[in-house]
Amino acid sequence: MAREKWGSKLGVILAVAGSAIGLGNFLRFPVQAARNGGGAFMIPYFAALFLLGIPLMWIEWTIGRFGGGFGHSTAPGMFHSIWNKNRFIKYFGVIGIFGPLVIFVYYTYIESWLLGYSLFSLTGKYNGCNSEQSMTAFLQGYQGVAKNAFFGGIGPSYLFFVITFLLNILVVYLGVSRGIERVCKYGLPILFAFAVVLVVRVLSLGTPDPTKPDYNVVNGLGFLWNPDWGALKSAKVWLAATGQIFFTLSCGFGVILTYASYLTKNDDVALSGLTASAANEVAEVILGGSIVIPAAVAFFGPASVSAIAQGGAFNLGFVTMPLALQRMAFGGIFGFMWFMLLFIAGLTSSISLALPALVFLEDEFNLSRRKASLIFAVATFVLAQPVIFLLGNGVVDELDFWGGTFCVVVFAAVETILFGWVFGMEEAWKEMHVGSDIRIPSVYRFIIKYVTPAFLFFILGFWFWQEWMPTILLKNVPAENVRYVIGTRLALVALFVLLVFLVWRSWRNKDMRRTQDAV
Amino acid sequence: MRSEGWVFLAVSWSVILLLFLFSMVRTLRQKDKRRQQGKNL
Numbered sequence: 001m002a003r004e005k006w007g008s009k010l011g012v013i014l015a016v017a018g019s020a021i022g023l024g025n026f027l028r029f030p031v032q033a034a035r036n037g038g039g040a041f042m043i044p045y046f047a048a049l050f051l052l053g054i055p056l057m058w059i060e061w062t063i064g065r066f067g068g069g070f071g072h073s074t075a076p077g078m079f080h081s082i083w084n085k086n087r088f089i090k091y092f093g094v095i096g097i098f099g100p101l102v103i104f105v106y107y108t109y110i111e112s113w114l115l116g117y118s119l120f121s122l123t124g125k126y127n128g129c130n131s132e133q134s135m136t137a138f139l140q141g142y143q144g145v146a147k148n149a150f151f152g153g154i155g156p157s158y159l160f161f162v163i164t165f166l167l168n169i170l171v172v173y174l175g176v177s178r179g180i181e182r183v184c185k186y187g188l189p190i191l192f193a194f195a196v197v198l199v200v201r202v203l204s205l206g207t208p209d210p211t212k213p214d215y216n217v218v219n220g221l222g223f224l225w226n227p228d229w230g231a232l233k234s235a236k237v238w239l240a241a242t243g244q245i246f247f248t249l250s251c252g253f254g255v256i257l258t259y260a261s262y263l264t265k266n267d268d269v270a271l272s273g274l275t276a277s278a279a280n281e282v283a284e285v286i287l288g289g290s291i292v293i294p295a296a297v298a299f300f301g302p303a304s305v306s307a308i309a310q311g312g313a314f315n316l317g318f319v320t321m322p323l324a325l326q327r328m329a330f331g332g333i334f335g336f337m338w339f340m341l342l343f344i345a346g347l348t349s350s351i352s353l354a355l356p357a358l359v360f361l362e363d364e365f366n367l368s369r370r371k372a373s374l375i376f377a378v379a380t381f382v383l384a385q386p387v388i389f390l391l392g393n394g395v396v397d398e399l400d401f402w403g404g405t406f407c408v409v410v411f412a413a414v415e416t417i418l419f420g421w422v423f424g425m426e427e428a429w430k431e432m433h434v435g436s437d438i439r440i441p442s443v444y445r446f447i448i449k450y451v452t453p454a455f456l457f458f459i460l461g462f463w464f465w466q467e468w469m470p471t472i473l474l475k476n477v478p479a480e481n482v483r484y485v486i487g488t489r490l491a492l493v494a495l496f497v498l499l500v501f502l503v504w505r506s507w508r509n510k511d512m513r514r515t516q517d518a519v
Numbered sequence: 520m521r522s523e524g525w526v527f528l529a530v531s532w533s534v535i536l537l538l539f540l541f542s543m544v545r546t547l548r549q550k551d552k553r554r555q556q557g558k559n560l
Contacts, residue, residue, distance in 0.1 A: 013546065039527030046534065222520030225528045271549070275542035281535045437549045 003071065004176050006262050009272065011181040016061075016259055016276035017283075018184035018348030020250045021191070023110070025284040026342060027313035029244060030293045034224050034309050036240045037231025042285075044232070044241035048455075049281070052242060055444060055452045056251035056412055057277050059419045061269035062432045064260025073261040073359040075254050075411070076503045083422045090507065094499045095411040096254025097356045102403030102492065103253070104168075104353040105383045106396045111346035112164035114339050116142065116156065117318065121335030126150075126322055132308075135319045145392045154388070161388065165381065167347070172354045173373040176262050180351050187344045194341040195287040201334060202295045208327065215301045220294030223302055235462065242459055243405070248284055249277060252412030255352040258359060266435035274438070283345075291338075292316050299324045317342065354380075364506035383495075386488070394481035398488040401471075409463070413456040420449040 006012040033041045067078025075096030079089045120126050129135040140146040144154030151157075171179040207216040231237045246252055260269065296305045296316065300323075308320050325335040354376065361372040386395055419428050425445055432440060470476055477485050520528075 009549075010546065039524055039531075042527055042531045046531075218520050221528065222524050225524035226521050227523050227527055268549070271542060271545055274538070275546050278535065278539035278542045282539050285535050286532055437545060 003068070004262055005264065007177045007181050009267065011177070011185055012259065012263065012267075013272050013275050013279070014184040014188050015176070015180050015348075015352070016250075016256060016272070017279040018188055019255050019259065019352035020248060020276060020280040020349075021188070021283045022248075022250075022345050022349035023313075023317070023342055024244075024247045025280065025345065026195075026288040026291060027317045028247065029284045029288050030224060030291075031309050031313045031316060032240050032244050033289065034293055034305075036234075036237040037228045038223070039225040039227035040229055040231050041237065041241055044238045045244065048242040048245040049277075051447055051451050052455050053245040053249045053251060054274065054277050055448045056416070057249060057256065057273040058270060058432055058440065058444075059415060059428075059448065059452075060251060060256035061260045061263075061273040062428065063415060063419060064257040065263045065265070065267065065269055066431055067257065068261030068263060069265055071363065073258050073363050074356050075257055075415075076360070077363065078257055078261070079414075079418060080507075082418050089418070090503055091500055092411075092414045094496065094503055095407050095414070096257060097360050098496050098499055099403045099407035099411060100253050100255055100353040100355075101357045101380070101495070102399050102407075104350060104357075105380055106387045106399050107346065107350050107353060108165050108168055108380075109161055109384060109387050111343060111350055112161040113142065113157070113318070114343035114346055115164055116160040117322070118336050118339035118343055121322070121325075121332050121339055124332055127326060127332075129323070130326070132319055132323065135323055136315075139318050143391055144388075158388065161384070164347075165377075165384070168350050168354055169373060169377045171347075171351045172358055172376075173369060175369065176259070176355075180355070183351065184348050187348055191341050191344045191348075192283070192287075194337040194344075195283065195291070198334065198337055198341070199287055199290045201328065202291050202298070205295065205298045205328075208298055212301065215298055217294045217298050219302055220297030220305075221290075223297050223305060224289055224293045239459065239462065242455070246408055246412070247404070248280060250349070250352065252408035252415075253353070254356050254411060257415075258356045259352065268435050268437040270432055270440050271437040292321060295324045296320045299327055360502075364503070365509075383491075386491075390484055393484040394477060395484055395488050398485050399492070402489075402492055406463075409456060409459055413453065413460060416448070416453045416456060420453065425449045 006015070033045075063078055063082070067073070067075075067081050070077065070081040072078050072081060075093030076090040077093070079093040083089045117126075126135065126138050129138050137146065137148050138150045141148045141151035142157050144151075144157055147153065171183050173179065174182075203217055205217050207213055209215055250256060263269070293305065293309075293316075296308065300308070300320065305320075308315055321338055322335055325331045325338060328334055358372050358376045361367050361375060362369060367375070387399070423431075425448070428448070429445055474482055474485060
């Protein structure tokens with residue numbers, strides 16, 4: 001069976017950019033920056049972008065294209081292709097399937113709220129909510145966490161989840177060129193257009209209430225950009241900036257490896273990786289930084305926003321923003337644009353998260369796309385049920401920590417060592433420049449070999465030093481959530497073991513076929 | 520917003536826009552070059 005290919009170079013760049021541009025660009029970044037030193041946050045942020053993010057992008061694009069040349073679209077096969085003398089390395093590659101799979105399970109549910117809210121904006125369903133309390137009650141009613149006057153049960157939320165879930169499955173079933181590339185080619189321009197309209201609207205708000213002169217957009221920008229120099233002395237701020245770069249560029253997840261595996265041998269990876277990173281940064285720093293915080297400060301003032309930002313990115317997106325947008329003329333339309341742009345950002349990311357597990361079944365077990373999609377759909381639909389029905393019991397936080405934080409750093413560390421040290425920098429540098437449209441500055445030979453892995457091991461070491469024991473011993477978990485958290489951890493261990501078994505089984509099958517052919 | 524805040528905003532936006540323009544222009548130029556080469560063949 002012939003391998004799929006991307007339809008165009010711009011198509012694959014948009015797909016990778018789409019994978020990177022997610023909810024984090026518009027919700028997580030402004031909150032992280034505002035909490036961690038404002039403008040000063042950008043110093044560790046740019047250090048992490050140039051020393052960690054962009055090198056990791058190049059590493060993943062190159063490993064992906066290299067592995068694709070051997071018919072592998074996921075990390076186990078790719079790692080084995082790089083270090084075929086080591087029979088254990090393929091099991092480290094399991095992290096590159098496990099992480100995206102775990103994130104997909106809860107991410108599609110959150111994505112479905114955005115679809116629901118974009119419709120509610122147009123129909124004016126939350127228009128009666130004029131305070132933070134009532135908007136929070138609306139959200140909790142929708143999530144099924146509380147029964148109230150807004151929603152009698154979880155039905156509407158579940159319906160939007162099923163629609164979103166099926167949409168994701170349909171896109172990945174259609175494949176990289178007909179499904180993913182097409183969605184990103186149309187979706188990203190719409191996303192950017194909506195974001196630009198919202199930025200223009202927010203920046204032209206001025207001082208909405210003249211009786212409160214401090215509540216204005218310029219102060220909103222100041223809230224985000226005024227530097228707090230003292231923050232640079234805190235290791236926590238440097239870690240937050242590094243985490244944000246990981247999160248925003250989708251590095252260390254394994255999804256870029258899969259996307260790049262559909263490139264041909266002479267397709268460029270250096271310029272494409274840089275373009276996808278730059279597009280993501282425009283969406284994050286320029287667009288994402290100019291919507292939520294300035295709008296919230298203009299309507300609710302710096303003191304309230306400070307408290308809201310401490311409450312987390314979700315409050316800002318689902319409570320503060322709809323409240324602020326309602327106070328504008330044509331608030332329903334702007335509300336629709338806000339939630340729809342987030343939904344598109346979520347969709348272009350979740351389809352990338354679905355792909356590694358699906359193509360693993362296809363590649364390593366010779367299943368048809370239809371069969372692999374069906375198995376993937378059934379498995380993830382079942383796994384999503386605890387996320388939906390046990391929301392608020394710590395299940396999502398647990399999945400997010402292990403799938404979206406811990407595994408990401410471990411996986412990035414493994415692939416960096418494999419690339420710079422096992423594959424060897426000479427060979428790796430040559431491979432990065434095959435078909436390349438730009439020359440990567442030579443200083444990156446040093447950065448990729450020494451600085452990026454050192455950066456990653458420092459993060460891991462710091463985490464072990466500060467967080468390992470409290471995390472394992474559930475120190476920060478409320479007593480009523482302990483049983484759910486333990487259940488989630490056991491399920492995650494079982495899923496990981498199952499994936500390790502599947503990798504072992506597929507290699508054993510291949511070895512048996514080779515032996516039979518030889519006989 | 521303090522003047523330092525404006526400086527951080529201006530520098531950050533400039534770095535990102537320059538990176539984006541550089542990479543996008545190069546990407547589109549390569550696309551045109553390939554199309555031309557295809558026509559010449």
